[in-house]
Structures are given as structure tokens and as C-alpha cells.
């Protein structure tokens with residue numbers, strides 16, 4: 001089976017999908033996106049991803065081109081048109097093609113694009129060993145809550161991490177932890193799980209919400225509150241969370257061991273509970 005994409009009303013092989021060079025997504029990065037994990041061909045937390053998409057669109061004054069049932073149908077068709085059981089469905093909406101001018105143009109048709117790739121969770125070895133990360137100043141803009149396609153800041157930070165053979169760059173702004181270049185961050189300090197609250201400085205992660213639900217439901221001590229760089233650097237455990245990384249322990253930070261240098265007990269428990277939750281949701285009857 002070849003890879004199927006979707007562009008402005010049409011399903012087609014990805015190599016045939018073409019857009020105008022005047023598209024504002026190309027010229028200005030004027031667009032938003034979502035990445036929806038799909039397990040055994042069933043989208044995970046689709047309603048939440050579509051709600052975050054709506055929030056991103058509202059923030060940049062772009063009208064949602066489709067109601068939720070239509071998105072559900074389109075996501076279903078992309079999933080059916082691609083070969084993998086587990087997929088990451090990428091969808092992007094840009095403001096469309098218009099004469100280059102910074103001001104948002106009126107009456108322009110948005111560009112709607114979707115594609116899928118195989119969703120490969122972190123390997124068993126990586127989960128067992130944990131990953132390496134570096135700490136960097138968060139030099140991105142101040143609307144990190146918008147899932148904008150303008151990801152140059154994130155790409156620069158992630159590349160600095162990759163240069164040092166690290167999986168992530170964990171970011172601090174004015175002495176406070178924000179998130180990582182492509183994930184949210186949780187730490188364990190004196191036995192309590194800590195994570196920064198949602199604000200314009202972080203992306204409201206869907207996995208972040210799932211992890212907080214798991215902590216609540218299992219009475220695992222936690223606090224959502226600002227976290228200092230000093231707390232991050234002296235934490236017993238550090239984890240990053242995202243749809244593709246799930247709950248992944250960071251065991252080396254700036255070349256130093258985090259805690260014992262092995263994934264810690266709280267993170268291991270939450271990782272196991274996350275997998276239980278995923279399995280339960282995937283077994284539940286499908287409803288609209």
C-alpha cells in the first residue's frame with residue numbers, strides 16, 4: 001500500500017501533493033497543525049486534539065474549515081489509506097495563498113493538508129535506559145501555547161540537543177522550567193511530581209493531560225506549579241511527555257546523572273499506567 005495524503009478536498013499519493021509558493025504557510029509560517037497518535041487504527045484522544053486545533057485556529061484568527069465530524073471522517077480516511085496499524089496523523093491548516101503582505105488577508109481559502117507516518121514508540125532499550133537531554137535558554141516567542149507551524153525556534157533548539165547526542169533540549173526562561181523542544185516536562189522532587197502550569201509559555205500537551213489524570217486517579221503526589229531551574233537540576237527524576245515519546249525518563253541532564261542515572265520508580269509506574277490506559281481505551285467500544 002502506498003502513502004496517502006490529503007490536500008484541499010482530495011486524497012492523493014504524497015508525492016503528488018503540491019501547493020502554491022505564495023502559500024502563507026510557506027512564506028510566513030502562517031498556519032497551525034496537529035499530530036494525532038493512532039493505535040491499532042484508532043485515533044487516541046481525537047476530541048482533545050481537535051479542541052486544541054480549534055484553540056490554535058482561534059488564536060491566529062483562522063476559521064476552522066471543518067466541523068469535528070468532518071475532521072473525524074478525514075482522519076479515518078487517512079488512517080485507512082496508509083499501511084501502518086499505528087500511525088501519527090499530521091494535519092496542517094495554513095491561511096492559504098495570497099499576495100505577500102504581513103496583514104492577514106480576507107476571503108482567502110485556507111490550505112488543508114494531512115499525511116500520516118508510522119508511529120514508533122520509544123524502544124524497550126530506551127525506556128529501560130532513559131534518554132539524554134541538555135538544558136537550554138528558551139529563546140522562542142511568547143505564544144508557545146499555539147501549535148504553530150513556525151517551528152524554527154524549536155528546530156534550532158532540538159538541533160543543538162542532537163549535536164550533543166541528546167534526545168531533547170529542556171528549556172528554561174528567566175530561571176523557570178517551561179517545556180522541551182518537542183515535549184512537556186515533569187520532574188520528581190522530594191517524592192512529589194511537579195510540572196509547570198499551562199500558560200502562553202508552553203504547549204498544552206495532550207499527553208501532559210493524560211499524565212495528570214493518571215496521577216490524580218492513582219493518588220500519586222503531584223503539584224502543578226512553577227518549577228525552578230534549580231529544582232530541575234536537582235530532581236530525583238525528570239520525564240518528557242508527548243504523543244510519540246509517551247512518558248520517557250531523562251537520565252542524563254547536561255552530562256550529569258539524574259538521580260541514580262536510571263529511570264526512577266515514579267516514572268516507571270506512570271509509564272506502566274500510561275500503557276494500561278492506552279490499552280483500555282483501545283479496547284473500549286467505538287462511539288461517535
Ligand SMILES: Cc1ncc(COP(=O)(O)O)c(C=O)c1O
Nearest residue numbers: 182183184203205206207242243
Ligand atoms: C513544544 C511541544 N511541547 C509539548 C508537546 C507534547 O504535546 P502532545 O502530548 O500533545 O504530543 C509537543 C508535541 O509535539 C511539542 O511540540
